[in-house]
Amino acid sequence: MQLTEKILALKTPCYLYNLPLLRKTLQNVKEESGRYPAFHAHYAIKANANPVLLKVIREYGLGADCVSGNEVKRAVECGFPRDSIVYAGVGKSDEEILTALKEDIFCFNCESLPEIRVINGLAAQCSKKARIALRINPNVDAHTHHYITTGIEENKFGIYLCDLDQVLAELTALEHIELTGLHFHIGSQITDMGVFRSLCLKVNEIQQHLNHKGLRLPHINFGGGLGIDYNNPHAEPIADFASYFNTFARHFEPACPNQQVHFELGRSVVAHCGDLISRVLYVKEGKNKKFVILDAGMNDLLRPALYQAFHKIENISSRLPEEKYDVVGPICESSDCFGKEVSLRQTNRGDIIVIHSAGAYGETMASQYNLRNLPGSYFEGE
Ligand code: LLP
Numbered sequence: 001m002q003l004t005e006k007i008l009a010l011k012t013p014c015y016l017y018n019l020p021l022l023r024k025t026l027q028n029v030k031e032e033s034g035r036y037p038a039f040h041a042h043y044a045i046k047a048n049a050n051p052v053l054l055k056v057i058r059e060y061g062l063g064a065d066c067v068s069g070n071e072v073k074r075a076v077e078c079g080f081p082r083d084s085i086v087y088a089g090v091g092k093s094d095e096e097i098l099t100a101l102k103e104d105i106f107c108f109n110c111e112s113l114p115e116i117r118v119i120n121g122l123a124a125q126c127s128k129k130a131r132i133a134l135r136i137n138p139n140v141d142a143h144t145h146h147y148i149t150t151g152i153e154e155n156k157f158g159i160y161l162c163d164l165d166q167v168l169a170e171l172t173a174l175e176h177i178e179l180t181g182l183h184f185h186i187g188s189q190i191t192d193m194g195v196f197r198s199l200c201l202k203v204n205e206i207q208q209h210l211n212h213k214g215l216r217l218p219h220i221n222f223g224g225g226l227g228i229d230y231n232n233p234h235a236e237p238i239a240d241f242a243s244y245f246n247t248f249a250r251h252f253e254p255a256c257p258n259q260q261v262h263f264e265l266g267r268s269v270v271a272h273c274g275d276l277i278s279r280v281l282y283v284k285e286g287k288n289k290k291f292v293i294l295d296a297g298m299n300d301l302l303r304p305a306l307y308q309a310f311h312k313i314e315n316i317s318s319r320l321p322e323e324k325y326d327v328v329g330p331i332c333e334s335s336d337c338f339g340k341e342v343s344l345r346q347t348n349r350g351d352i353i354v355i356h357s358a359g360a361y362g363e364t365m366a367s368q369y370n371l372r373n374l375p376g377s378y379f380e381g382e
Helices: 019-034 051-059 069-077 094-103 113-125 161-171 193-212 241-251 267-273 303-307
Strands: 014-018 039-044 063-066 085-087 107-110 130-137 177-183 219-221 260-265 274-285 290-294 313-315 322-328 337-345 352-355 376-380
Touching: 014 019, 014 267, 019 039, 019 051, 019 241, 019 267, 019 376, 039 241, 051 069, 051 267, 063 069, 069 085, 069 094, 085 094, 094 113, 107 113, 107 177, 107 219, 113 130, 113 161, 113 177, 130 161, 161 177, 161 193, 177 193, 193 241, 241 260, 260 267, 267 274, 290 337, 303 337, 313 337
Parallel strands: 014 376, 039 063, 039 260, 063 085, 085 107, 107 130, 130 177, 177 219, 219 260, 290 322
Antiparallel strands: 014 274, 274 290, 274 352, 313 352, 322 337
């Protein structure tokens, strides 16, 4: 990335979003999913809920995947059609369910029988019928970080396969519920297409079981999870959507000819489109190492502290030879570290440091810990 007057003028720390890259990424999603008429891509708002990005994403015809009442409201405000909004989450509150019922969204992705009973009751109060999909925990290991693996049996997510028949039996008695599909999401940052193939094979098995019971549902939702290359943000700025959608087209067997297939992509749509821009406050000489202390901290970008996540870090102010530094933030926690032994061009106070691929789960996970300000956001190519 080039140091420009515009970047020098930014109030740091802040997120800088590359809208032309976002548009290119979305065009690719549209083309690759568009090869398969039954496929529908939704965008997982939790990855980045910035309204400027949401309005661009909406332009490319993606639906919205929400995990809170406020995300549902944000999706509607940013122009996502109500009938393209899905809403998941293990702990939907009554107020959130009522919001989604009022907005008449496409589908609730439900995670337990107690939740479905509550939705039934609230839908009855509103004289509505809630469309739901059952989120099934298929016990397929995503082989990713244990904090972002969601589809194995020890997770809190979804209905276990062994409970499926009992749930289906109970549903028939719930008059304000319409079962329209099944939902899956087995984890995030998955780059091995073999994992999605295993998911397809498991879903095929489940559908065969349902077929035997005479049940053919109109919708299947595979969730999100497509990973990106954090090591090479410049060489690989767009995720491999072609292989992703093709894997499902090849291995998933629809239960009926016009069964519709949904996806909820988050990270792969926005991650490379955002960088965290910060300034060096101090360079501190330790006993055996040097620390670069940034004005950005774990409150601005939590991923390295929470998941030991790797983000490529670059000093765009310096042309000096490289040295090794631990790059840290100003927060009173040892985990407030963006990278150890990072090779950076020789660094001085005031230099601009870019932390790449921070467009997903960066701004949305920012907090005011230590009573710091929330990072601002700026846009290139508006
Ligand atoms: N659908 C559901 C039901 C989800 O729970 C998620 C993400 C997605 C879709 C989108 O997944 P994606 O395409 O972004 O992988 N904060 C973590 C990631 C947590 C993912 C939570 N669920 C991180 O920074 O790596």
